[in-house]
Amino acid sequence: MKNKIFTGLLITCGVVLGGAAAAATPSATMLSNTCVGCHGPNGNSMGPASPTIAGISTEYFMEAMEEYKSGVRPSTIMGRIAKGYSEEEFQLMASYFSKQQFNRDKDQNINAKMAKKGAKLHKKYCEKCHEDGGRSSEDDAGILAGQWMPYLQFTMTDYLSGNREMTKKMKKKVNTLKDEQGDKGFEELWHYYGSLK
Amino acid sequence: MTKFNRRDFLKVTGGVAALGSLGYTPFVIAGASKKVVIVGGGIGGATAARYIKMADASVDVTVIEPNKKYHTCFLSNEVLGGERSLESIRFGYQGLHKEGIKVVHEMVNNIDPQARVVKTSAGNSYKYDRCIVSPGIALRWDTIEGYDAKVAETIPHAWKAGPQTATLRKQIMAMRDGGTVIISAPPNPFRCPPGPYERAAQIAHYLKQHKPKSKILVLDPKDKFSKFGLFTAGWKKHYGYGTDNSMIEWISGAEGGKVDGLDAKNKTVRALVQDFKGDVVNIIPAQKAGKIAHIAGLADKSGWCPVDLKTFESKIHANIHVIGDAAIQSPLPKSGYAANSEAKVCASSVVALLKGDEVPQPSYVNTCYSILAPNDGISVAMVYNYADGKINKVEGSGGLTPGYDKTTMEMRQREVLYAHSWFKNITKDVFG
Numbered sequence: 001m002k003n004k005i006f007t008g009l010l011i012t013c014g015v016v017l018g019g020a021a022a023a024a025t026p027s028a029t030m031l032s033n034t035c036v037g038c039h040g041p042n043g044n045s046m047g048p049a050s051p052t053i054a055g056i057s058t059e060y061f062m063e064a065m066e067e068y069k070s071g072v073r074p075s076t077i078m079g080r081i082a083k084g085y086s087e088e089e090f091q092l093m094a095s096y097f098s099k100q101q102f103n104r105d106k107d108q109n110i111n112a113k114m115a116k117k118g119a120k121l122h123k124k125y126c127e128k129c130h131e132d133g134g135r136s137s138e139d140d141a142g143i144l145a146g147q148w149m150p151y152l153q154f155t156m157t158d159y160l161s162g163n164r165e166m167t168k169k170m171k172k173k174v175n176t177l178k179d180e181q182g183d184k185g186f187e188e189l190w191h192y193y194g195s196l197k
Numbered sequence: 198m199t200k201f202n203r204r205d206f207l208k209v210t211g212g213v214a215a216l217g218s219l220g221y222t223p224f225v226i227a228g229a230s231k232k233v234v235i236v237g238g239g240i241g242g243a244t245a246a247r248y249i250k251m252a253d254a255s256v257d258v259t260v261i262e263p264n265k266k267y268h269t270c271f272l273s274n275e276v277l278g279g280e281r282s283l284e285s286i287r288f289g290y291q292g293l294h295k296e297g298i299k300v301v302h303e304m305v306n307n308i309d310p311q312a313r314v315v316k317t318s319a320g321n322s323y324k325y326d327r328c329i330v331s332p333g334i335a336l337r338w339d340t341i342e343g344y345d346a347k348v349a350e351t352i353p354h355a356w357k358a359g360p361q362t363a364t365l366r367k368q369i370m371a372m373r374d375g376g377t378v379i380i381s382a383p384p385n386p387f388r389c390p391p392g393p394y395e396r397a398a399q400i401a402h403y404l405k406q407h408k409p410k411s412k413i414l415v416l417d418p419k420d421k422f423s424k425f426g427l428f429t430a431g432w433k434k435h436y437g438y439g440t441d442n443s444m445i446e447w448i449s450g451a452e453g454g455k456v457d458g459l460d461a462k463n464k465t466v467r468a469l470v471q472d473f474k475g476d477v478v479n480i481i482p483a484q485k486a487g488k489i490a491h492i493a494g495l496a497d498k499s500g501w502c503p504v505d506l507k508t509f510e511s512k513i514h515a516n517i518h519v520i521g522d523a524a525i526q527s528p529l530p531k532s533g534y535a536a537n538s539e540a541k542v543c544a545s546s547v548v549a550l551l552k553g554d555e556v557p558q559p560s561y562v563n564t565c566y567s568i569l570a571p572n573d574g575i576s577v578a579m580v581y582n583y584a585d586g587k588i589n590k591v592e593g594s595g596g597l598t599p600g601y602d603k604t605t606m607e608m609r610q611r612e613v614l615y616a617h618s619w620f621k622n623i624t625k626d627v628f629g
């Protein structure tokens with residue numbers, strides 16, 4: 001809802017301020033086609049590291065893209081990409097990718113013992129906001145289940161270094177996990193998420 | 198207008214279906230299916246075929262490509278560096294077959310734009326409603342005296358991946374420790390602007406481990422090249438560039454780096470100021486659009502093919518579209534990501550044109566990763582839009598990996614994993 005109003009405002013501004021070459025807006029499919037060379041068919045990445053973006057919620061998608069664009073969220077390359085699209089174009093792509101199925105049929109090198117331990121840790125520290133083992137997209141917290149493990153690890157590195165901001169509540173849980181379980185705890189979590197089908 | 202057309206089209210196809218179900222001759226239905234013939238099953242051609250089929254399964258799509266296996270140029274430098282096998286960059290056409298695309302392994306030797314027929318050296322003719330030409334590059338042998346296709350069997354260019362890559366790799370492996378590898382870089386515009394400099398890094402990576410007394414000499418007609426600051430910083434970090442002990446030496450155009458002759462027997466190249474003898478010589482000559490583009494009269498004086506940048510339809514011959522390296526697509530570079538992106542834009546406009554619909558508004562992206570060492574990757578990216586008949590860089594978007602002083606090794610290590618992910622995802626997108 002909030003996003004819709006925001007978009008409306010921007011369109012109006014575009015008309016008023018629209019300077020040089022005003023390009024018409026491409027379709028959702030046309031725009032999303034430019035992403036799949038890096039994110040895979042329908043946003044399902046073939047790995048080993050680039051994240052699958054199929055099935056993530058519109059809310060989460062919009063927040064991610066806006067934060068890449070403004071530089072609030074760190075990235076190797078997404079900041080440079082996100083700066084190429086308008087709010088309206090983000091909305092179109094959000095609607096496209098949120099309708100795609102997140103494919104968990106990945107071949108990751110899973111250590112079953114670590115995954116088992118990770119399942120327990122997830123329940124204790126993370127399930128509250130990343131429901132259904134991190135499968136749910138409805139909590140607008142991204143999808144962790146079946147995501148590529150190196151991506152999850154890079155992301156946690158950014159969270160822990162303070163480069164990517166956590167919500168206060170997640171920070172508390174993450175820090176407790178770190179204190180109680182150490183780096184190994186995170187690794188066990190990645191094996192758990194990586195093992196989920 | 199457009200809406201009218203679309204409704205008319207629906208009426209017609211609806212009518213045909215109704216007739217079909219009433220038991221009329223299938224001739225009517227066959228006649229209704231539009232034909233697209235694609236020349237070249239590389240990055241541009243294979244992508245276009247898949248995206249046309251995805252958008253409209255009723256279109257009859259035929260890809261004509263002489264080779265049964267395609268080797269990607271991208272990551273072929275990692276094969277030279279010993280980090281990857283040749284098999285890992287080899288792809289077949291089963292994916293396209295499965296999606297109902299016809300793939301014929303023949304060489305196109307002419308296109309008749311009036312009769313709308315593509316002809317092959319096997320003596321076959323393929324009729325089309327629209328033709329897409331994505332033949333990649335041809336090498337301009339005329340620019341280096343003593344160099345031609347025959348000589349290239351022993352002095353490889355390796356600018357089309359496959360056997361050429363294997364030959365160069367073998368020669369580097371067979372070289373003595375203390376030998377010199379010469380890389381002669383091409384003038385602009387050429388396929389993959391960062392490619393020769395990534396190649397220097399990858400070969401250096403191999404030599405550093407196995408033949409540390411060896412040198413790489415890059416001879417260049419240019420005074421600057423793509424990702425210049427990042428490459429030279431990476432060469433410095435990993436291979437001592439700029440010191441007396443540097444494994445890589447780069448001779449710019451101003452310093453006489455332009456090569457215009459080769460003595461193949463003595464492995465000696467003639468540059469502007471002096472001759473250089475190498476143990477392994479890799480000549481990447483100047484380039485132009487693939488040969489068939491010239492035969493079909495699609496190229497202009499520049500050697501490349503002028504196209505409408507919204508549809509990629511040739512400005513010379515109607516109903517023929519040219520995409521990928523062969524087209525004049527600036528400011529898009531001649532890269533695989535750009536060829537893939539152009540193919541999708543072209544496919545959507547071809548489908549629209551066949552139906553009489555309005556051509557959709559394009560959007561394009563380019564990305565090129567370069568891997569300087571197994572733990573050090575850099576990239577360039579850009580988002581483009583279409584307005585006023587031109588492709589424009591979207592202001593504020595894109596650009597390079599920030600400099601070595603502004604990025605950590607950890608971030609650039611991520612870029613290597615992301616480059617490998619890019620490879621897996623784009624090849625899936627191209628070949629299914």
Ligand SMILES: Cc1cc2nc3c(=O)[nH]c(=O)nc-3n(C[C@H](O)[C@H](O)[C@H](O)COP(=O)(O)OP(=O)(O)OC[C@H]3O[C@@H](n4cnc5c(N)ncnc54)[C@H](O)[C@@H]3O)c2cc1C
Binds near residue numbers: 261262520523
């Ligand atoms: C060393 C190197 C590294 C590179 N690295 C990158 C990278 O990291 N990222 C990137 O984006 N790009 C990279 N590229 C560039 C990329 O490979 C090309 O831009 C891309 O392949 C262009 O696609 P294309 O369809 O125009 O040509 P191609 O992929 O070359 O396809 C042309 C096809 O047409 C066929 N053909 C030619 N003539 C005929 C004919 N008469 N009849 C039938 N078929 C014909 C050929 O057999 C070939 O299969 C690199 C290139 C090199 C050389």
